[in-house]
Amino acid sequence: MKVWQCVVCGFIYDEKVGLPEEGIKPGTAWADIPENWACPDCGVAKADFEMIEV
Amino acid sequence: MEPIIVVGSGLAGYSVMRELRKLDRNVPVMLLSRDSGDYYSKPMLSNAFAQGKDAAALVQTPVAEMTGQLGITVRTHIEVQGIDVARKCLATTQGELSYSRLVLAMGADPIRIPMQGDAADAVRSVNDIADYAHLREAMQGTKRIAIMGGGLIGCEFANDWATAGFAVSVIDPGPYPLASLMPQPAGSQLLPPLAAIGVDWHFGTSVSRVDSAATGYTLTLADGSQLQADIVLSAIGLRPRVALAQAAGLAVTRGIKVDAHLRSSDPAIFALGDCAEIEGRVQPFVLPIMHAARALAKTLAGEDTAVVFPAMPVVVKTPAHPVAVLPVARDAAGGWQTLASGNGIKMAFLDASDRISGFVLTGEFAAERSEMTKRVGMPLAASSKADIT
Numbered sequence: 001m002k003v004w005q006c007v008v009c010g011f012i013y014d015e016k017v018g019l020p021e022e023g024i025k026p027g028t029a030w031a032d033i034p035e036n037w038a039c040p041d042c043g044v045a046k047a048d049f050e051m052i053e054v
Numbered sequence: 055m056e057p058i059i060v061v062g063s064g065l066a067g068y069s070v071m072r073e074l075r076k077l078d079r080n081v082p083v084m085l086l087s088r089d090s091g092d093y094y095s096k097p098m099l100s101n102a103f104a105q106g107k108d109a110a111a112l113v114q115t116p117v118a119e120m121t122g123q124l125g126i127t128v129r130t131h132i133e134v135q136g137i138d139v140a141r142k143c144l145a146t147t148q149g150e151l152s153y154s155r156l157v158l159a160m161g162a163d164p165i166r167i168p169m170q171g172d173a174a175d176a177v178r179s180v181n182d183i184a185d186y187a188h189l190r191e192a193m194q195g196t197k198r199i200a201i202m203g204g205g206l207i208g209c210e211f212a213n214d215w216a217t218a219g220f221a222v223s224v225i226d227p228g229p230y231p232l233a234s235l236m237p238q239p240a241g242s243q244l245l246p247p248l249a250a251i252g253v254d255w256h257f258g259t260s261v262s263r264v265d266s267a268a269t270g271y272t273l274t275l276a277d278g279s280q281l282q283a284d285i286v287l288s289a290i291g292l293r294p295r296v297a298l299a300q301a302a303g304l305a306v307t308r309g310i311k312v313d314a315h316l317r318s319s320d321p322a323i324f325a326l327g328d329c330a331e332i333e334g335r336v337q338p339f340v341l342p343i344m345h346a347a348r349a350l351a352k353t354l355a356g357e358d359t360a361v362v363f364p365a366m367p368v369v370v371k372t373p374a375h376p377v378a379v380l381p382v383a384r385d386a387a388g389g390w391q392t393l394a395s396g397n398g399i400k401m402a403f404l405d406a407s408d409r410i411s412g413f414v415l416t417g418e419f420a421a422e423r424s425e426m427t428k429r430v431g432m433p434l435a436a437s438s439k440a441d442i443t
Contacts, residue, residue: 007069007072007095007114008097010114038424041369042097042340043366044340044344045344048344
């Protein structure tokens, strides 16, 4: 399970937690999130996230 | 080979570098920063206080790491004094630097209006991480803040500090919050929820004097009333930084004039971000910067690419009453229509042919941002039957 961070606003996507409020189940791998998904906080693209070490 | 030189280490400058490195690992690049060159998220400056984040905590990637990750040279604490377009060369505080191509990503300065009073100089603005650090320091032990400007940044700061327990006054000559972005029924939605967390609104007036008081300052408003504050912040807008481009003879209107390829009137010089006027529009928001950076990176990598902007909603970070807006041009033909209301409001701007060309979502409707964005360009009726009641 990995953690990804929006490079623009710092929003964190944790694969373990998912984003249930957006219909993304806990345990959803980053690769399985649709390419047209956008950061819920600032709206930038999935491509603007980077993997971070935690 | 002379490097591509990027002037500015904000979101625009670093995003171009990030995107360029996805396409070309080798072309030499030098980035010039007036400050430390650390990468931080500017949008977080106006919502970091209530989260207890100091300036250091906002740095996402220190400059040394950026340099390594991107394989670029970064010069810090450097000022560019002039551009010699004929020789493709910059005059700087660290000597002359030659470029193959130049990217201007210098940002914008806060607009300041002259005021009377012995403490007029005490008025602050927060436009970068150093300003934020100074502000946090100045706020120690204080509890009253006055914000000039009830626009996006003013409202975000007001929400942030009110949440942190400060008594916040907002003074704006306009009629309601966010007036430059949305119609009155939407902007007014912010009034009660922010008042409930401690924001004291003053619309239809402005600050004419700031004077020292026994503790803090006395603000005298144009309508004659007075209020007290320990900190005074000006958040009335941004002005693109154009002086350098102008002195070099580049075409400048409100911002540095560039075409859809982000190219200025000099074919070797590009501009993006808050300093740029792209095909006549200055768009000092995150999404336009990301799109422009991606297109410019392609052009710099050798594939001449025009930026195509999709519908780019702006998110106003006011957790007490969240807002997402796709603004329309001031002179756009059409009108606003309310689609739903409740704890917040949902409005769409319908153009002359009844297609959705803008929207505002506040409160409970703010979460519908991505769904609403998909409906842009569609006729109202066709885009959602649920709205026809």
